[in-house]
Amino acid sequence: MDFAETDEQRMLRSAVASMAGKYGHEYIWAKAKAGEKTTELWAEAGKAGFLGVAVPEEYGGGGGGMVDLAIVTEEIAAAGCPLLLIVVSPAIAASVIATSGTQDQRERWLPGIADGTVKISFAITEPDAGSNSHNITTSARPDPDGGWRLTGHKYYISGVDESDATLVVARMQDSKGTLRPAMFMVPTDSPGYTYQPIEMAFVAAERQFSVFFDDVHLPDEALIGGEEAGLKALFAGLNPERITVAAQSNGLGRYALEKGAAYARDRSVWGKPIGAHQAVAHPLAKAHIEVELARLATTRAAWLYDQNDPAAGEAANVAKYAAAEAAINAVDASVQAHGGNGMSAEYGIGPLIGSVRTTRIAPVSREMILNFVAQHTLGLPKSY
Incomplete structure (x- = not known):
C-alpha cells in the first residue's frame, strides 16, 4: 500500500489548484450573496476534465478513481471555492451509474456528468426517516400502462434548482407487492415533480430544498440497474x-x-x-x-x-x-x-x-x- 501520489496525480493537483485559484473565496461569496450559481467555475472544471476524472474513459471520463476525484474536490475547496455538487453528481451519481447502471444508462448519463454539462442531485433524506433509511416512504409502483409511478417527499436535497435530474432513493413495489429498495433517475422537469427552498442559517451558493413527487410517471429505464440492483x-x-x-x-x-x-x-x-x-x-x-x-x-x-x-x-x-x-x-x-x-x-x-x-x-x-x-x-x- 503506497500512498505516494503518482506524477499524474501531482500534476492533477497542481492543475486544479491553479484553476480554482483564479476564482477563490471572493467569487463564491459574491455568488452566494447574489443568489447566483457557480456556473463559470463548474463549466471550467468540467471542460478541463476535472469533474470526470473518475468516470470510465469509454464514457468520456479520465478513467481514474476515487483518489483522483478526492484530489479535485480538496484542491477546489482549498482555494476557498468549494463545489458541493461534486459530492453529488460526479461522486454519488456517476459511481452509482458506472457500477450498477445498465449500458444504456451509462451511455445516456455519464458523458454529461463527466464534462459538467449535466448535473445530477441526490435524494435520500426524508422528514420522518432521517438517518433511518429503512423508514423511507417514497415509493414507486408499477404503472399498468408501463413504467412507474413515484410518490413521496424528500428533505434537505442540495442543488435541485440547478440539476437536470435527481437520483431518488425509493421503495419499489415489485410484481408480488413487496416493497424493496430501488433508485430512480427523475428529470427535474417531470410533471408532478416540485420543490421549494429551505431557508438556511448560513449563506451558500448551493441551496437546499424540500422535494415532492406527486404521482410522477417514469419510464422503465428510469430504474437504475433494473429490479435486482437494490x-x-x-x-x-x-x-x-x-x-x-x-x-x-x-x-x-x-x-x-x-x-x-x-x-x-x-x-x-x-x-x-x-x-x-x-x-x-x-x-x-x-x-x-x-x-x-x-x-x-x-x-x-x-x-x-x-x-x-x-x-x-x-x-x-x-x-x-x-x-x-x-x-x-x-x-x-x-x-x-x-x-x-x-x-x-x-x-x-x-x-x-x-x-x-x-x-x-x-x-x-x-x-x-x-x-x-x-x-x-x-x-x-x-x-x-
Whole structure:
C-alpha cells in the first residue's frame, strides 16, 4: 500500500489548484450573496476534465478513481471555492451509474456528468426517516400502462434548482407487492415533480430544498440497474459521498489555516507578530496536525474504494468523521487568530463556520458513524 501520489496525480493537483485559484473565496461569496450559481467555475472544471476524472474513459471520463476525484474536490475547496455538487453528481451519481447502471444508462448519463454539462442531485433524506433509511416512504409502483409511478417527499436535497435530474432513493413495489429498495433517475422537469427552498442559517451558493413527487410517471429505464440492483446500487454511491465530503472538509481546513497563519504572521501587537504567542500559534499548529491526519485517512479510504476492498466502508466513515472534526477546529482556530476580523466576510473565514459545522451532520451524522464503528469494528451491541 503506497500512498505516494503518482506524477499524474501531482500534476492533477497542481492543475486544479491553479484553476480554482483564479476564482477563490471572493467569487463564491459574491455568488452566494447574489443568489447566483457557480456556473463559470463548474463549466471550467468540467471542460478541463476535472469533474470526470473518475468516470470510465469509454464514457468520456479520465478513467481514474476515487483518489483522483478526492484530489479535485480538496484542491477546489482549498482555494476557498468549494463545489458541493461534486459530492453529488460526479461522486454519488456517476459511481452509482458506472457500477450498477445498465449500458444504456451509462451511455445516456455519464458523458454529461463527466464534462459538467449535466448535473445530477441526490435524494435520500426524508422528514420522518432521517438517518433511518429503512423508514423511507417514497415509493414507486408499477404503472399498468408501463413504467412507474413515484410518490413521496424528500428533505434537505442540495442543488435541485440547478440539476437536470435527481437520483431518488425509493421503495419499489415489485410484481408480488413487496416493497424493496430501488433508485430512480427523475428529470427535474417531470410533471408532478416540485420543490421549494429551505431557508438556511448560513449563506451558500448551493441551496437546499424540500422535494415532492406527486404521482410522477417514469419510464422503465428510469430504474437504475433494473429490479435486482437494490441496495447494491445505493451502497455504490454512499462511500464516494463520504470520501468526497471528507476531501472537501480537508480543503476547507487547509484554506482556513493558510489564512489564519498568514494573519498571525502579519498582524503585530505590542511590537511583534501575534503568531509569536503560543496561545495563537498552538491552536493553529494543532489544527494543522488534525487536518493532515484527516487527509491521510481520506486518501486511505479512497485507495481502498478503488481496490474494491470491503474495508472501504469503515475507512470512508472514519475519514468523514476525522475530516469534519478537523475542519471545524481549523476554522475555529483561524477565526480566533483573526480576532474580530474573523467574523468579517472580508477575511473569508467567518462564512465557513456554517459550512464546516454542517459536515458534522451530513451526509451522515457523527453519532451514526460512532454507532457504526462501535458495532461493526468493535463488536459492541447495536445501540439503536
